[in-house]
Amino acid sequence: NLKAVIFDLDGVITDTAHLHFRAWRTVAGEAGIDIDETFNAGLKGISRMESLRRILCHGGKENAFDNEQQQALAQRKNTLYVQSLASLTRDALLPGIRQLLHDIRLANVKTGLASVSLNAPRILSALDMGAAFDFCADAAQIARSKPDPAIFLAACQGLGVRPQEAIGIEDAQAGIDAINAAGMLSVGIGDDLRHADLQLSSTTELTWRCLSGFWVDKHQ
Ligand code: G16
Ligand code: MG
Numbered sequence: 318n319l320k321a322v323i324f325d326l327d328g329v330i331t332d333t334a335h336l337h338f339r340a341w342r343t344v345a346g347e348a349g350i351d352i353d354e355t356f357n358a359g360l361k362g363i364s365r366m367e368s369l370r371r372i373l374c375h376g377g378k379e380n381a382f383d384n385e386q387q388q389a390l391a392q393r394k395n396t397l398y399v400q401s402l403a404s405l406t407r408d409a410l411l412p413g414i415r416q417l418l419h420d421i422r423l424a425n426v427k428t429g430l431a432s433v434s435l436n437a438p439r440i441l442s443a444l445d446m447g448a449a450f451d452f453c454a455d456a457a458q459i460a461r462s463k464p465d466p467a468i469f470l471a472a473c474q475g476l477g478v479r480p481q482e483a484i485g486i487e488d489a490q491a492g493i494d495a496i497n498a499a500g501m502l503s504v505g506i507g508d509d510l511r512h513a514d515l516q517l518s519s520t521t522e523l524t525w526r527c528l529s530g531f532w533v534d535k536h537q
Contacts, residue, residue, distance in 0.1 A: 322426060402436065428449070
């Protein structure tokens with residue numbers, strides 16, 4: 318039986334991708350690197366330090382900054398990003414999410430969060446969603462970023478369910494790969510994702526009726 322639904326944060330619960338982008342674009346620009354929205358799409362679900370590494374590679378500057386300077390760049394990005402989170406209110410919740418979480422609870426299925434963002438607690442409280450999940454995996458405890466399954470496995474463990482009893486929902490390719498590697502069923506939100514067990518174009522299609530029907534389909 319389905320025992321838990323585990324959510325990604327950025328791109329599924331709320332959309333902070335453009336805030337990450339603006340902060341990274343400023344920091345990259347200061348380092349003499351130009352990034353655009355297309356490049357930014359590849360950073361979805363990727364941890365802060367790994368994102369920085371990819372940006373430096375993109376600009377051909379992977380050896381231009383020592384460890385300490387890279388930490389400073391990442392810190393500067395985070396300061397800008399956290400400042401921009403001040404604009405986030407409960408209206409920033411993506412369509413259908415509040416109802417879905419309510420309906421999942423009614424069905425006695427657990428809810429979890431598997432975000433690699435170290436700012437997840439801050440974002441949840443800005444959205445007034447601090448108590449919305451039964452368990453939130455702690456990104457600070459996870460050494461390997463998505464597509465490694467670690468964060469989803471930590472969420473399953475925290476909820477006391479086996480991966481085979483859970484659905485994971487993601488908007489990033491690295492996230493879908495992580496869910497599949499964990500042995501959970503994967504739901505992809507958005508276009509051009511590969512290997513999702515169920516593909517939806519936006520969170521408006523993400524209803525309890527849809528999720529429970531999908532689970533039954535996959536288990537007969
Ligand atoms: C999010 C974003 C990524 C970001 C990462 C780390 O992942 O999609 O772009 O780099 O968190 O965020 P922070 O710098 O706040 O620790 P997710 O897993 O919520 O999609
Ligand atoms: Mg995401």
